[in-house]
Amino acid sequence: MKIIVPMAGMGKRMRPHTLTVPKPLIPIAGKPIVQRLVEDIAKVCGEPVDEVAFIIGRFGETVEKSLVQIAESVGAKGSIYYQDEPLGTAHAILAAKDSLSGPLVVAFADTLFKADFTLDSSAAGTIWVQRVDDPKPFGVVKLDENGEITDFVEKPEEFVSDLAIIGIYYFQDGAYLREELQFLLDNNIKDKGEFQLTNALENMKNKGTVFVPGRVTEWLDCGNKDATVYTNQRYLEYLQERGENLVAESAKVTNSVLIPPVYVGEGVIITDSVVGPHVSLGNQSNVRGSVVSNSIVQQSATVAHTTVTNSMIGNFATVASTPKDLSLGDYNTLRV
Known part of the structure; x- marks a missing residue:
């Protein structure tokens, strides 16, 4: 085949x-x-x-x-x-x-x-x-x-x-x-x-x-x-139904709450935050002092002191702004 x-x-x-x-x-x-x-x-x-x-x-x-x-x-x-x-x-x-x-x-x-x-x-x-x-x-x-x-x-x-x-x-x-x-x-x-x-x-x-x-x-x-954010949501639910482990052992979660289903990649750092449901965090991403739901955060991105929902945040991007529904490309920075 x-x-x-x-x-x-x-x-x-x-x-x-x-x-x-x-x-x-x-x-x-x-x-x-x-x-x-x-x-x-x-x-x-x-x-x-x-x-x-x-x-x-x-x-x-x-x-x-x-x-x-x-x-x-x-x-x-x-x-x-x-x-x-x-x-x-x-x-x-x-x-x-x-x-x-x-x-x-x-x-x-x-x-x-x-x-x-x-x-x-x-x-x-x-x-x-x-x-x-x-x-x-x-x-x-x-x-x-x-x-x-x-x-x-x-x-x-x-x-x-x-x-x-x-x-x-x-x-x-x-x-x-x-x-x-x-x-x-x-x-x-x-x-x-x-x-x-x-x-x-x-x-x-x-x-x-x-x-x-x-x-x-x-x-x-x-x-x-x-559509892609919704697909991420449904696919996370599908993986949860299959009993797959979605949180990498190398992730560091401090004083934070994960609301499943959530995918957390290798080397992710989550501090003083609420993440989920329906969130995918790419490898080496960093979330601190934030609330993130129904979103895709790609590799090495940073979300700091904000609320993010229904969003896609690109690789190496940084978000530190008022609450947003975002589509932020790679290497971009959004601050207020």
Whole structure:
């Protein structure tokens, strides 16, 4: 089994946090989004993962090494491919054409999920979906009376279905997928100005491939700051339910209260503070004289003598101000 992870987007809706790192490397409960995604997919695959292929922009050697280490953490080889132009989902996946063979999962790296299932590798194709209130921003599927997918519609302007594609797909034959993606590019077949995976899926369906919907217990989006903070909240609850230890032994907590679920990384110092619920504190961060709730504080950041909620605070940032709902980028300082 292979996992293909397109993640070349610039993450503009997550700025300023994506000015220094790509969005999939922003931490959720202490681990990068993409690492959480790869680990969760590996758990449901039901068989060993041989390779994880990441499709990225020119993010630099440090990021590439981190991604290879994520693949190795699930016992797989890590491969790096580049998408230098944002020409759509089909174009992004095809950038990894040398890895498109055999059974594989394609997972776009701006979504996490909670699921209690094992992948059915006997299916020709599985498209994971979730019901949504407003399907217009998503690709959606329509089903027949047998529960099989009959239509793929990209960002419908008129209502056709509320089953949104969450960005995770299983293909029994990766080489067949590669051929269909290449066909779109060779014939300049676009939808809304881009090469879309949904067009390849439609062609495969018309040739007899049976796609079935996969359902997840919960779909967690990481598209913007508020969504990412909420995803951190739900993921902390998920880890707590699994009984995972979320507080590092090297953390120093003095005259303070932790209200779980809270993730506390290595070397964190908490003094005279209340932290939680739903807070992630990155390694070496420092909180003193403060109240922090429902927030992500990244590595080596400082929160001093303030109240912070519904916030993201970047690496090496400092907050010492009146109470705020913040989105503060790396190396920034906010004082009053």
